[in-house]
Amino acid sequence: xxxxxxxxxxxxxxxxxxxxxxxxxxxxxxxxxxxxxxxxxxxxxxxxxxxxxxxxxxxxxxxxxxxxxxxxxxxxxxxxxxxxxxxxxxxxxxxxxxxxxxxxxxxxxxxxxx
Amino acid sequence: xxxxxxxxxxxxxxxxxxxxxxxxxxxxxxxxxxxxxxxxxxxxxxxxxxxxxxxxxxxxxxxxxxxxxxxxxxxxxxxxxxxxxxxxxxxxxxxxxxxxxxxxxxxxxxxxxxxx
Numbered sequence: 001x002x003x004x005x006x007x008x009x010x011x012x013x014x015x016x017x018x019x020x021x022x023x024x025x026x027x028x029x030x031x032x033x034x035x036x037x038x039x040x041x042x043x044x045x046x047x048x049x050x051x052x053x054x055x056x057x058x059x060x061x062x063x064x065x066x067x068x069x070x071x072x073x074x075x076x077x078x079x080x081x082x083x084x085x086x087x088x089x090x091x092x093x094x095x096x097x098x099x100x101x102x103x104x105x106x107x108x109x110x111x112x113x114x
Numbered sequence: 115x116x117x118x119x120x121x122x123x124x125x126x127x128x129x130x131x132x133x134x135x136x137x138x139x140x141x142x143x144x145x146x147x148x149x150x151x152x153x154x155x156x157x158x159x160x161x162x163x164x165x166x167x168x169x170x171x172x173x174x175x176x177x178x179x180x181x182x183x184x185x186x187x188x189x190x191x192x193x194x195x196x197x198x199x200x201x202x203x204x205x206x207x208x209x210x211x212x213x214x215x216x217x218x219x220x221x222x223x224x225x226x227x228x229x230x
Contacts, residue, residue, distance in 0.1 A: 004156070034218075043118070043204055043221030044157070089157070093217070099169055100217055104149075104156040 006105035019077040023090030030092035038087045118222035135190040137205030146188040149204040
């Protein structure tokens with residue numbers, strides 16, 4: 001039972017264009033959403049996050065949008081650069097107190113072509 | 115540089131032979147996590163420590179155990195590895211659980227376990 005779904009295993013875009021990575025979730029109790037980026041042979045690194053009380057968060061070239069009614073979030077990268085080529089994981093937080101946990105999606109491999 | 119270190123990066127063991135994976139951190143974070151990631155799958159949380167308090171996920175097999183002897187180190191013990199336990203094992207840390215920012219997780223590079 002996948003609570004966080006990334007339905008596109010891969011995405012290929014041209015340098016300079018927009019990359020849009022999508023994520024859907026099923027658990028209404030998720031209160032915080034994060035995107036992680038993973039290069040080969042490295043662990044995932046935190047990229048950007050959004051609270052469930054917001055609908056947009058922006059950090060430089062990266063913007064995350066949250067549509068709570070649709071249980072959908074997306075990561076926009078503008079403009080895309082070859083160095084952005086990596087696997088992107090969507091994650092959602094649940095729990096409370098000393099027992100928060102993240103539930104991850106399977107990831108989307110982004111390839112940015114020069 | 116402050117970081118999360120996992121040793122070894124690659125581990126080969128035999129079916130049924132106990133194996134221990136190691137994680138250390140120089141971030142002085144309170145929370146340490148172990149994830150299992152199989153090929154093309156999402157990282158799956160096995161358990162985590164909040165300081166010395168151990169929190170096991172309900173669906174983590176008994177075959178998987180963990181120890182945290184001090185703030186810096188955390189170990190994953192697989193008592194009798196089966197072929198299905200072959201995976202990437204990721205260790206992560208977070209400063210705390212007190213809300214956004216404090217619970218951002220920092221990952222190590224992972225240990226790839228092969229079971230023969």
